[in-house]
Amino acid sequence: MVGGGQLARMTHQAAISLGQSLRILAQSPQDGAALVTADVMIGDHTSYDAVVSFAAGCDVLTFDHEHVPTDLIRSLAAAGHVVHPGADSLVHAQDKAVMRAALRAAGFPGPKWASVSTVAEIDEFGDAHGWPVVLKVARGGYDGRGVWTLPDAGAATHVLEPGRRHIVEQRVPIRRELAALVARSPFGQVSLWPIVQTVQHDGICVEVIAPAPDLSEELAGNAARLAVLLAEKLGVVGVMAVEFFETPDGLLVNELAMRPHNSGHWTIEGSRTSQFEQHLRAVLDYPLGSTAMTAPWVVMANLLGGPDGGMRIDERVHHAMAGWPDVKLHLYGKAPRPGRKLGHVTALGSDLAEVRARAQAAARYLHQGGQR
Amino acid sequence: MVGGGQLARMTHQAAISLGQSLRILAQSPQDGAALVTADVMIGDHTSYDAVVSFAAGCDVLTFDHEHVPTDLIRSLAAAGHVVHPGADSLVHAQDKAVMRAALRAAGFPGPKWASVSTVAEIDEFGDAHGWPVVLKVARGGYDGRGVWTLPDAGAATHVLEPGRRHIVEQRVPIRRELAALVARSPFGQVSLWPIVQTVQHDGICVEVIAPAPDLSEELAGNAARLAVLLAEKLGVVGVMAVEFFETPDGLLVNELAMRPHNSGHWTIEGSRTSQFEQHLRAVLDYPLGSTAMTAPWVVMANLLGGPDGGMRIDERVHHAMAGWPDVKLHLYGKAPRPGRKLGHVTALGSDLAEVRARAQAAARYLHQGGQR
Numbered sequence: 087m088v089g090g091g092q093l094a095r096m097t098h099q100a101a102i103s104l105g106q107s108l109r110i111l112a113q114s115p116q117d118g119a120a121l122v123t124a125d126v127m128i129g130d131h132t133s134y135d136a137v138v139s140f141a142a143g144c145d146v147l148t149f150d151h152e153h154v155p156t157d158l159i160r161s162l163a164a165a166g167h168v169v170h171p172g173a174d175s176l177v178h179a180q181d182k183a184v185m186r187a188a189l190r191a192a193g194f195p196g197p198k199w200a201s202v203s204t205v206a207e208i209d210e211f212g213d214a215h216g217w218p219v220v221l222k223v224a225r226g227g228y229d230g231r232g233v234w235t236l237p238d239a240g241a242a243t244h245v246l247e248p249g250r251r252h253i254v255e256q257r258v259p260i261r262r263e264l265a266a267l268v269a270r271s272p273f274g275q276v277s278l279w280p281i282v283q284t285v286q287h288d289g290i291c292v293e294v295i296a297p298a299p300d301l302s303e304e305l306a307g308n309a310a311r312l313a314v315l316l317a318e319k320l321g322v323v324g325v326m327a328v329e330f331f332e333t334p335d336g337l338l339v340n341e342l343a344m345r346p347h348n349s350g351h352w353t354i355e356g357s358r359t360s361q362f363e364q365h366l367r368a369v370l371d372y373p374l375g376s377t378a379m380t381a382p383w384v385v386m387a388n389l390l391g392g393p394d395g396g397m398r399i400d401e402r403v404h405h406a407m408a409g410w411p412d413v414k415l416h417l418y419g420k421a422p423r424p425g426r427k428l429g430h431v432t433a434l435g436s437d438l439a440e441v442r443a444r445a446q447a448a449a450r451y452l453h454q455g456g457q458r
Numbered sequence: 459m460v461g462g463g464q465l466a467r468m469t470h471q472a473a474i475s476l477g478q479s480l481r482i483l484a485q486s487p488q489d490g491a492a493l494v495t496a497d498v499m500i501g502d503h504t505s506y507d508a509v510v511s512f513a514a515g516c517d518v519l520t521f522d523h524e525h526v527p528t529d530l531i532r533s534l535a536a537a538g539h540v541v542h543p544g545a546d547s548l549v550h551a552q553d554k555a556v557m558r559a560a561l562r563a564a565g566f567p568g569p570k571w572a573s574v575s576t577v578a579e580i581d582e583f584g585d586a587h588g589w590p591v592v593l594k595v596a597r598g599g600y601d602g603r604g605v606w607t608l609p610d611a612g613a614a615t616h617v618l619e620p621g622r623r624h625i626v627e628q629r630v631p632i633r634r635e636l637a638a639l640v641a642r643s644p645f646g647q648v649s650l651w652p653i654v655q656t657v658q659h660d661g662i663c664v665e666v667i668a669p670a671p672d673l674s675e676e677l678a679g680n681a682a683r684l685a686v687l688l689a690e691k692l693g694v695v696g697v698m699a700v701e702f703f704e705t706p707d708g709l710l711v712n713e714l715a716m717r718p719h720n721s722g723h724w725t726i727e728g729s730r731t732s733q734f735e736q737h738l739r740a741v742l743d744y745p746l747g748s749t750a751m752t753a754p755w756v757v758m759a760n761l762l763g764g765p766d767g768g769m770r771i772d773e774r775v776h777h778a779m780a781g782w783p784d785v786k787l788h789l790y791g792k793a794p795r796p797g798r799k800l801g802h803v804t805a806l807g808s809d810l811a812e813v814r815a816r817a818q819a820a821a822r823y824l825h826q827g828g829q830r
Binding site: 095096098099101102103104105107120121122123124126358359367372373374375376378380381403404407408411412414415416417418419429 | 467468470471473474475476477479492493494495496498730731739744745746747748750752753775776779780783784786787788789790791801
């Protein structure tokens with residue numbers, strides 16, 4: 087697995103049960119996955135030499151992020167390495183312009199959009215489709231970075247990075263955000279977890295509710311069908327997350343990720359097969375596991391570093407364990423920084439309000455202690 | 459954790475979620491835990507120099523087996539290392555004569571027994587209490603090794619190892635075997651999972667059923683009380699398994715283990731807190747987690763190496779995953795050998811007969827393929 091963050095860390099946990107051994111290409115020995123895996127190489131995932139030397143002896147190469155250059159992945163495949171997902175699939179999660187074009191060509195719902203590189207093009211789009219608009223870097227954005235809401239003509243002057251490709255999108259009225267998580271094997275087997283609701287603050291996911299409450303069968307069915315069709319159409323191998331906006335006019339695709347995804351962390355305890363195990367089963371071309379839920383409601387809350395660093399305060403972890411003995415804790419071994427994703431907690435049960443309150447209370451305590 | 463087998467391997471999986479990093483003292487780089495952990499030392503767990511150099515920098519030392527000499531553990535503690543469980547507790551899991559004497563002194567139920575070192579002593583015991591008797595090495599037996607049933611006087615001649623301490627026990631009429639799994643922290647917090655039934659073939663555990671079916675409240679209560687009392691009395695820190703014989707006259711203690719135990723593997727999916735996480739919480743003096751079950755019935759079946767080596771046959775794993783998508787697989791990364799514990803499977807559900815059939819069918823397929 088290229089990348090040594092928390093996704094690789096949790097994928098390694100799943101690999102152990104499958105009798106597998108995960109090799110990690112990390113940026114630093116302090117990366118979350120590098121701390122806990124036996125087979126770690128430190129290297130630059132944008133360097134062909136580093137990645138090809140890492141890949142030697144691996145059965146399959148897969149990713150915990152989207153930052154490996156598409157051409158590098160093509161070269162690896164040309165050199166005979168098995169790479170899942172492949173470059174032609176993964177590019178749709180790497181490049182928002184490519185993703186939008188593919189969705190449009192397939193007739194899938196999305197906001198109006200355009201590829202842009204100048205302020206004039208952005209202003210033209212805004213004047214034609216209405217302000218405000220949303221500007222995004224085509225490649226490299228994450229957790230709200232590389233995304234700007236522009237109120238009116240000329241506003242792009244302050245944010246547009248010259249020489250970098252961008253897309254501009256209509257700003258749509260959003261009721262809430264949903265996500266579909268799907269896995270597909272090279273054989274073509276597809277599995278799907280229930281559609282979830284994701285809650286964002288400042289562009290960062292803070293909470294995931296499984297299944298999405300009060301979701302009509304029609305919308306749930308649409309989201310599920312669209313995710314499966316997309317996985318087939320794009321030839322995805324592994325896990326893919328499809329993030330949706332629920333709008334008054336139905337669902338619009340917001341983003342794609344082709345790897346285990348924050349919207350699927352709840353599956354570790356909440357589904358018979360976790361997204362991490364399923365990703366491994368898929369890329370290794372094993373049959374996929376059951377995605378049945380283990381409880382009526384599952385809520386995952388991210389642990390973000392508080393102003394004081396938060397999670398490394400051992401006493402706080404101690405108190406949280408005492409206070410919520412049935413909330414499951416996942417710490418990523420990362421150095422604390424305000425706002426950084428340091429871990430997550432998961433609660434399960436039959437009463438959504440209670441489960442949600444429990445997950446949120448434990449996450450809040452870990453974030454800021456007893457302060458209100 | 460001293461020892462690099464499957465217990466350390468699964469403890470490492472649990473450590474990752476807690477943000478911890480498990481250091482392993484393994485006998486070989488091919489040990490199951492050594493294959494998947496970042497911090498491995500290869501060394502002899504009976505050598506003071508090896509263990510003390512391993513312990514340097516560890517917050518707490520704990521064990522995945524009972525084979526570290528008691529005096530060595532005492533020396534480590536005297537040198538200032540924190541060791542859980544401590545030597546005075548662990549000796550009861552290391553030495554059957556010490557265990558039997560402690561149980562007798564505490565008034566806990568066990569079979570009649572005696573420390574013996576000669577055939578004459580064994581014959582005297584058998585003549586006094588009736589034949590057959592069971593002879594056991596006091597230290598070092600496991601999975602049926604070091605245990606013999608002797609039909610009559612003189613039979614001990616063939617098995618008694620001169621110079622090795624043994625105990626002889628009355629052979630009791632056994633209805634079935636049960637186990638209680640308890641955890642205790644240095645603070646003194648104690649938690650207990652439901653009493654389980656364990657099924658043995660040729661002295662090796664092949665199946666665990668949680669909770670033990672058709673167990674009277676009285677017997678379940680006795681087993682639970684006895685395990686908790688014993689944990690307190692022996693000052694156990696960490697997980698302790700108490701193995702019982704259910705006899706027409708009630709429960710007799712058979713063996714103790716002070717570490718995660720085969721009878722508790724079902725807790726990975728079957729309990730809100732697994733025995734591996736609980737062992738870590740206990741030895742790190744964190745509050746213990748909830749031991750609530752996640753389903754009415756949970757059945758664990760061990761995967762034993764078949765005549766053809768079994769588990770490494772990838773096609774067989776593939777078929778088993780396809781056939782039982784909701785059975786959870788745990789492979790230990792061990793080289794296959796006939797009869798060796800190579801992994802286990804866990805099934806959960808609300809119908810015991812169905813759950814048991816499912817776990818057994820998957821385990822049988824992995825053991826021997828489609829052969830009947």
